[in-house]
Amino acid sequence: MHPDSLPPAGGAFPSPLPAALPRIALLGTGGTIAASARDAVQLHDYRVTEGVDAILAAVPQVRELAEVHCEQLMNVESHEIDDAGLLAIARRVQALLDDDGIDGVVLTHGTDTLEETAYFLNLVLDSAKPVVIVGAMRPASALSADGPLNLLNAFRLATCAEAAGKGVLVMLNDRIGAARHVTKMHTTATDAFFSVEQGSLGEIAGGVVHFFNAPTRRHTVHSEFSLADIGELPQVDIIFDHLGAGTHLYRAAIAAGARGIVLAATGNGSLSPSARQGAEEAKRHGVAFVRASRVGQGVVTDSADDAVLGTIAANSLNPQKARLLLMLALCVTRDTDAIRECFRRY
């Protein structure tokens, strides 16, 4: 060894200053990740009881990855979140992303409507900083609870340079989902989330983030939608079509002030006779009408009837995501062709 590289007599080299940890905001909204049940084998009948501080305290390893700024936005099951709550979440996330002292955001959320919040944020947030939404399928009190590892993985992702600029990401069961594609496909299993068309963006294995894909649809900094343009979200209702459907739900939606209707149509966006009458009624009232599919996979293709009825194909968005895109589109335009273009672009 060269004498210069020897430690000074009687001591080690002065240790380098520890690198500053990324500063991540952890926002709690509730859900199963924040829930507990009466005993460890009670997996499905539980209540939201834990604050986001307690969720974080259960995973001390997070503190090795990030300096955490914790905030409780609400503490509810995600099927209780309304449009005003969604907007409030989005505005707070944006404010934190605008803060130079914050490098990324992790949001805990119930899984039932997680994909809706994820897709909405993906469309409205104006930042390339990582935003990761995380939930759990088993309550915190359960044997083999999945929340703690999901949370650690969410921080691994939010502190990974590669996660920047990829839109809003969803972390459950080791897999990285893109907000545009990921959807809940199982009622109770820990592998409840899938991205059917695109597959996962990547996974966390061996504690390391691995990306395999990137989102192809516009999002975040490339999206034309902005929270600044939104006062409140317009009413858009989803109607589920089926054999033997009636026309009353279309009339009710229009009478209740809907500015848009999304049809969870059969097959490739086919309209039952009642849905067709509903679309005609919507057109008479200037209500936008989107044909999504109840099938769960595939693109709803354009139809010659769209020109007659003024209907809009939802591309591959499921009805609940099509609803969010239609709400945002209606904030900026009433033009059917412009809304059609949104469904091709996002």
Ligand SMILES: NC(=O)CC[C@H](N)C(=O)O
């Ligand atoms: N696994 C879950 O998070 C579902 C629990 C609850 N229904 C929610 O969405 O908040």
